[in-house]
Amino acid sequence: MKTEQLFIQRMSSSWRQAIRIISLIIGGGGTPIVVGAMVIFLSIAYSRFLLWLPKDVPISYAIAFLLSLPLTFSRLRTWIQPADLTFLLPLETKMKNYFRYSFIYSTSIHLIRLLLVGFILFPLYQLRLGNTTSFGITIILLCLLQVWNSYISWLEDRLTSFQSSRYVHTLLFFRWLINGWISFFLLTKHEWISLFSFVVPILHLFYLRSMISGYPYPWMLLSERERKTLMKYYSIAGWFVDLPHIRFPVKERKWLTWFLEKLAPRQKAFSYLYWRTFFRHGDLFAIYLRILLWATVIILFLPNLWIILATLLFSIWLIAIQLPQIALLQRYPLITQLYPITQEERISCFSRMCWLLLASFTLMMVMVGAMTVVPVLYLLLIGTAGCLLGYFLSYVYIPKQIREKS
Template sequence: MNTSELFYSRMKSAWTYAMRIIRVIIGGGGTPLILGIVLIALYFAYQQFLAWVPADFPIDFMLTIPYTLLVTSSRVRTWVKPADLVFLLPVETQMKPYFRASLTYSAAVHLIHLGILTLLAYPLFFIMWKSNLAIVLAYLFFTLLQVYNVLIEWWEMRLTVSLARNKIRMVTAGRFFLNGGTVFFFLNQHAAGVLGTAVGLFALGWYLRRQVPVIPYPWHLMQAQEQNIRTRYHALAGMFVDLPRLKTPVRKRKWFTRFLPHWSTQTASAYLFWRAFFRKSELFPISIRLIIWAMIFIAVFPNRWVVFAVYLGCVWMFSVQLPSLAHSQQYPIIHKLYPLPPKQWKQGLRSIGLVTIGIQTLSIALFAWLAGAMLLTETMLLIAVGGILTYTISYFYLPRSKQQKMA
């Protein structure tokens, strides 16, 4: 049995489905226009930032962060399905070609991401080194580092069948610091530092490789990771087009849900929406990631126009996803056994919109002020605009969208 053909068949099917969604997004409504406006605003802000960069600006440190994150998060895409735990388990000893193809595909995708990052960072590299040859050599070095991290990521996954997850997390943390040191020393052209951290990274990989068992493969982990990847991509595409819901895992998150009676204003709909927000939907991690990425953009490009573009972009990307909490498929049993009046459903969605969007707009505005991207008066004006947006979205957009989702 040539299991590599099975991998490429699944890859082709997944990309065919993804391309159909991308074509719908490109040809749908004002999405291309909004994205184009955001990209143009970021382009002009990037140009202003490059013109502003002083001679003593720590470009090496700024580039170390994205490159370290990119090479460390070398996720392996396996396309393992729930049924594989039954049907592929008997041929587990023949699955090596399948996972070899998976590693090849994953490495290729990560190298594309690495190339895009290098193209975006090219002006900064040129300011720092003034040499195109040095930039090419840097990309080749980071390519080797990226491919090696894909292998280590795969060995870490394989070791979850014999080691506790907290030990694997410690290994990943160590790999993150070794990658960060390697990237930083390379950008500073510190040969001894690069050699030391690279030897440490090689020793870590060599040790992990010796500990990896031949079988079994971590089927449950691969299936769970694949489900999480699909859910994230589905949530991202759902910002632009309506898609059928995926089965998402339920996470306890007791440290949030214990406060629900206070946040839900004692209404069943609000309690239900908050519970789904924290435990089942992808909206909670999406909201956190949007705030983090907004802060990174503002810290790297401290410009008022960047702040405004990122501000509007984050609010828009989160607001178009929020009505999915009110989807009738989210609570099929409750709709049958405990029907609530439409007014209460609207009130519940309105309350969660006021809190989540309000926190998002306020945190981004305050961070822009702390980062020096805006003056205090401009920050207060931005907070006022955020309050108007929060009220408008919560009281007019969300209730109207709820009627379509609950239909």
């Protein structure tokens, strides 16, 4: 089999699986409504932000920074598996076409991502900097820069075999500076400076190409990155559908150990186990923080009574639907099921944890609302509604979900 055919097979298989998961998400019934509501909320918040934005804010710096991020972080998707270190390593000299196809695919995805970011930032650009034509020319030139970034990112990966991580991170930082520099001068219509600045990426390209001559492919790095990429996608899908066959990674997060001891002493075995799982789960704790950030932005930019209420209740529901996977016995070793404690006692421990998480979230959202113009009395009523919903989800909805899946 030709190596490029192997890449196409893996890419097709991955997309078929993704389409099946997306179909399950869409078939969930309420998902289109939820996504539509989120888009409406964010678009309203964005328009309010544009109206609020002071005239002395340096928009060009902000847009250049935001554009530099997708330009810089342009890793290749290779679908390299752990077993490839055994079966494909002998074919390393014939893998050139495989990685060429990977580069074409990944660069296409990165260009789509850049265009999407540009579409989102266009109202901000149009507000102060220019019109549609000038922004279109800027995006076209940035697309060329995106192709360069994808290739340089691949060369940086090749360097990891023999160069220190500090050196590779320095190259990444230098590339980010180049992207920010060129983006800024393109946005501010300094065309000649921008065009002259493109000499730097070209020289940097020749420099890296001369370094990697004879370097092997970074098989371990690519395999680990593919695993992390899959976990990231599964985590997003887990917001909407159950994926019990997926084993998510665990992170130590030692800085939370002292807090964990306060919440659940080790003598309370399952309380300690559930809290520890929540904090160390590869994505659950991060999801909680992301929802907290999302709700904070909505409340600050849309200080309306009903919008705050809807945001709070919707956020609590989003968190609650993720939590039951912590209590599933299938995720723990078999010996855990032999512990002398009944299912109802386990559910009681878990419900208490869910209630503390949702009540804490409600309290933080009320504190954020206190920084807006909404009267305190209304915020107390909103907080009460959030606590009632959190209590219902913690002691009625979530226990029911656990019993059905046990």
